[in-house]
Amino acid sequence: MRYAMAIDTRKCVGCSDCVVACQTENNVPIGYCRDWVVEVTDGTYPQLEIEIRSERCNHCENSPCVRCCPTGASHYEAGGLVLVTPHKCIGCGACVVSCPYDARYSHPDGYVDKCTFCMHRIQKGQQPACVEVCPTKCMYFGDLDDPNSDVSRVLKKRKFKTLIPEAGTKPHVYYLI
Amino acid sequence: MSGSRRDFIKISALSAAGLLLGGHYVQSAMSGKKSAGNLGSAVPLRTPTYCEVCFWQCAGWVYKNEKGDIQKVVGNDDDPNCNGRLCPRGTGGVGMYHDEDRLKTPLLRIKDQDGNQTFTEVSWEEAFDFIAERLQKIKEEHGPECIALFTHGSGGNYWGNMLKAFGSSNIAAPSYSQCRGPREVAFITTFGDGLNSPEPLDIRDTRCLVLIGSHLGENMHNGQVQEMSDAIDKGAAIITVDPRYSTAASKSKFWLPIKPATDIALLLSWIREIINNGWYDKEYINQYAYGFEELKNHVQPFTPEWAYGITTIRPEQIRETAREMANAAPSVIIHPGRHVTWYGDDTQRLRAVAILNALLGSWGRRGGFFIPEKKSVPEYPHPPYPAPRRTWREAMNGKYPLADLALASGVCDATIPSPDLDCSIKAWIVNGTNLIMTLPDQKKTIDAINNLELMVVVDTMPMEITGYADVVLPECTYLERWDDLRVAQGRNSSVALRMPAAEPKYNTKPAYWMAKEVAIRLGLGAYFAWETFEEKLDWQLKQIGSSLEEMKRIGVKNLPREFDDLFFAPGDDHEFYTNTGKIELYSTALAAEGFDPMPVYTPHMEPPAGYYHLNYGRAPMHTFSRTANNPNLVDLMDENTVWVNPKVANEWGLTNGQPVYLENQDGVIAKFPVKVRVTERIRFDSVYIVHGFGHADKKLSRAYGKGASDADLITRVLMDPIMGGTGMRGNFVTFRFNKESEVQS
Missing domain, CATH: 2.40.40.20 (Barwin-like endoglucanases)
Incomplete structure (x- = not known):
């Protein structure tokens, strides 16, 4: 099993619903976030393009954050999830700086926190909170090993990219372009 | 400002009493939860609500954490307004509940010995007695019509009920004259029907969506944003007309970066292209429309080259986009927009939008405008309302004859005494609308407020308007109260329940309770005959074959559509509620009132250098x-x-x-x-x-x-x-x- 997410930049309107849904679902303290929205404008008036992306931990197959963690708090979980065990984390922040996607933050309670793909929800067969709330339905989640999962199907159909592929991290978040 | 009768007062810091009271409420809520045995339960307790953060009123579920605190709100899957997905504001609605800056206790404006005006905390009884006494006095001296209500949101029903019982029909919502009013009038004069909310647009099945200054995706009109996304998935072409490269523009096949204030020129040119190329729906126009020949003659001067000089949109782009719409017809929507009060010729601009839709045959067609089902729920029985002797219209001197709802700005104008008025408005009840930010021309609004004998503001937050009030009534948030049922129009009608997920924080109360208490003091208790709000809701729900008990479980009830008439059947006879019974391309109603029966482009002012x-x-x-x-x-x-x-x-x-x-x-x-x-x-x-x-x-x-x-x-x-x-x-x-x-x- 390899969990992955595909996000359609053609449908995303950048409303940040995914951000606030994640915050309320996962009790992320106000002022912090596990996911965020990036808007990139290209061109000059009136020949313009915008790409809007909801970004989060890429749950990389080759995660620098797991490699650099001195205590083993950052680890791989079944399904390829990259997680942090709070009680093992000493808050050194090595993972925060090692992540090319800036996906981690230091929680005020002294540990490092990040997106879990809402593991507590997917274990119950639900979708991650961001996927479930998105008004544009621009996010697809599922198992890459299952050819019939939403994410496998949409990746078969559409052109996609990953972020900073040159970092060699093998991300599991795909952007449909 | 020193000469003003009414100084702006900043809501003062919370007193110790307020804090104590607030603490007490939280305490009781907590202990209540413990005894109910919800702590530690595996299934989180959820209660139904519908959102009050905007007017879309999406239905959702409120979830609490193990401590019994409100944690999150998520959409109700059965709700056609949101399909289980709230927008960021709805998801963030919990912030309204947690906001520590909320209004916390009733406040009354007083003058101290030095003549300084301040708010003092009063009991609910004192606040209501004061309001009732002032209202009674105004009624005796000037008549009950001199009292007006400005409202946005659920509370307006209760205050409106009280006001109508008292003898006034001056009930205005800024959502009309400051927002969607011109659109309603334009569509009523064209198709005999307004659009209301949520608008009956079949966006999910459209092949071409034209947005004129409408920035869907930045305005999160939830159902429409969802359907726009569906339409993108299905390959619909979007045409966006906006001087700004909006989010929607970035999703569009065509972006027309129009010069501001020239939209009517573009619309007239599109109409001409579609008529002259024979791209209009001939059968539909022959059968349903009135005034086609007049329209055809009217638009002949408006070539794309003419429009280019005005709009800066290149002629070939005007032609290409007209063709795109025609190719998609009748599955095309020239979006009517929502906030459309722009340049004063807005009804005419929206008339052009309506006419363009009519020519393409999109009204009553799949992928265009569907015919909404509008069921209602019976009102709880009450005595008949007395007929008001006067309304805001008398203050207008015959102006704005086609307004079909009260004008908030008109009521505001009618508050400033003038020789033309035999009686100006003396009291405002302002429910959930921050008129200082909502009405244009702040100076005039404040001028009007200074002429009032009473202003009551009902809100959850210390908005600017509260600073001008005589009495501030702090309402609890939508997560802490019952409210009237949400009855929404749509492909089918739906009913949604809002029930409290928590006890009101601080010394706040629901508006229905406030209005009833004031009504009782005015001798109008019979108009609020229910003992508890639950009793009223249960009675209403039983009239439509449901019950409060059922609604607590399901949150939303979809009422099946009575007839299979979502779209016009081919060739069907159809009577439109216009003077001619047809879709009026040439408006007889506008002509009768001396207005242009067909839209005309008039140039607007341009900014001076450096502006x-x-x-x-x-x-x-x-x-x-x-x-x-x-x-x-x-x-x-x-x-x-x-x-x-x-x-x-x-x-x-x-x-x-x-x-x-x-x-x-x-x-x-x-x-x-x-x-x-x-x-x-x-x-x-x-x-x-x-x-x-x-x-x-x-x-x-x-x-x-x-x-x-x-x-x-x-x-x-x-x-x-x-x-x-x-x-x-x-x-x-x-x-x-x-x-x-x-x-x-």
């Missing part, structure tokens, strides 16, 4: 000015910026993030500086800010002084002579690097 069109709009994470202090939503966006084209920024030496003051054509300077956002996404003749920021009340600890308020700068109002809409896009601004202290109080 720019002040365009304003929405951000997806905020609603009006009401969410600017919501902790969850402030976390997503805490201030607005002024969008400036790089060429303009270069001329002025402006850089990204630099704070500037905006000054308008009348020398009015916005109260607070706003940061510059240099972006290619805006035309060189315009600037853009998101509405709802620049709050001036310090008690809004997160919103105070953050960004600029367009409401400060909208001092020129372009009135729509047809229905009294207040056009607000005729203002121009320039940049100032500092601000003299004496300007603007």
Whole structure:
């Protein structure tokens, strides 16, 4: 099993619903976030393009954050999830700086926190909170090993990219372009 | 301001008594939960609600955490308004509940020995006695018609009920004359039906969606944003007309960066192209429309070349986009928009939109406009209302004859005594609408308020309007109260229940209780005959074959459509509610009132050198000015910026993030500086800010002084002579690097 997410930049309107849904679902303290929205404008008036992306931990197959963690708090979980065990984390922040996607933050309670793909929800067969709330339905989640999962199907159909592929991290978040 | 009868009072710091009372409520809520045995339960307790953060009123579920605190709100899967997906504001609605800056206890304006006006905390009884006594006195001296209600949101029903029982029908919502009114009148005069809310647009099945200044995706009209996304999935072409490269523009096949205030020219040219090329739906027009020949003759001068000179949109682009619409017809929607009070000829612009839709045969067609099902739920029985002797219309001297609802701005005007008025309005009840930010021309609004004998403000937050009140009634948030059922129109009608998920925090109360208490003191208790609100809801629900018990479980009930008439059947006879019984391309109603029966382009003022069109709009994470202090939503966006084209920024030496003051054509300077956002996404003749920021009340600890308020700068109002809409896009601004202290109080 390899969990992955595909996000359609053609449908995303950048409303940040995914951000606030994640915050309320996962009790992320106000002022912090596990996911965020990036808007990139290209061109000059009136020949313009915008790409809007909801970004989060890429749950990389080759995660620098797991490699650099001195205590083993950052680890791989079944399904390829990259997680942090709070009680093992000493808050050194090595993972925060090692992540090319800036996906981690230091929680005020002294540990490092990040997106879990809402593991507590997917274990119950639900979708991650961001996927479930998105008004544009621009996010697809599922198992890459299952050819019939939403994410496998949409990746078969559409052109996609990953972020900073040159970092060699093998991300599991795909952007449909 | 020293001569004013009514000084603006900042809501003072919370007293110890207020805190204690608040603490007590939280305590009792907690202990109540413990005894109910919900702690530690595996299944989280959920209660149904519908959202009050905007007017879309999506239904959802409120979930609590193990401690019994409200944790999150999620959409109800059965709700056609949201399909289980709330927008960021609905998801962040919990912030309204947690906001520690809320109004906490009733306040009464008093004058101390030195003549200073302050608010003092009073009991609910004192507040109600004071209100009832003043209302009674106004009724005796001037008549009950001299009392008006301004409302946005659920509470308006109860205050409206009280007012109608008292003998006044002056019930106005700024959502009409400051927002969607021109659209309603335009569609009523064309198709015999308004659009209402949510608009009956079949966006999910459309093949071509045309957005004219409508920024879907930035305005989170939830169902429409969802359907726009569906339409993108299915390959629909979007055409966006906007001087700004909006989010929607970035999803569009065509973006027409139009010169501001010239939309009617583009629309007339499109109409001409579609008629002259024979691209209109001939059968549909023959069968259903009135005035085609007149329209055809009328639009002959409006060539794409003519429109190019006005709109700056190239003729071939006008032709190409007209063709795109025609190819998609009848599955095409020229979107009617929502906030359409722009330039004072708005009814005529929306008439052009309606006519274009009619020519393409999209009204009553799949992928166009569907026929909404509008079921209602019976009112709880009450005695008949007395007929009011006068209404706001008498104060209008026959102006705005086609307004089909009360004008908030009209009621405001009718409050300022003038020789033409035999009686001006003496009391306002203001429910959930921050008129200072909502109505244009703040000076006039404050002038009107200064003529009042009583102003009661009902709100959850210390908005600017509360500072002018005689009595402030703190309402609990939608997460803490029962409210009337939400009955929504749509492909089918649906009913949604709101019930409290928690006890009201602080000393706050629901509006239905307040209105009933005041009504009892006015001898009008019979109009609120229910003992408890639950009893009233249960009675109403039983009339439609449901019950409160059922609704607590399901939250939303979809009522099946009575007939299979979502769209016109081919060739079907159809009677439209217009004078001719047809779709009026030529409007007999407008002609009869002496207005242009077909839309005409009139040039609008252009900004002088160094000034720019002040365009304003929405951000997806905020609603009006009401969410600017919501902790969850402030976390997503805490201030607005002024969008400036790089060429303009270069001329002025402006850089990204630099704070500037905006000054308008009348020398009015916005109260607070706003940061510059240099972006290619805006035309060189315009600037853009998101509405709802620049709050001036310090008690809004997160919103105070953050960004600029367009409401400060909208001092020129372009009135729509047809229905009294207040056009607000005729203002121009320039940049100032500092601000003299004496300007603007």
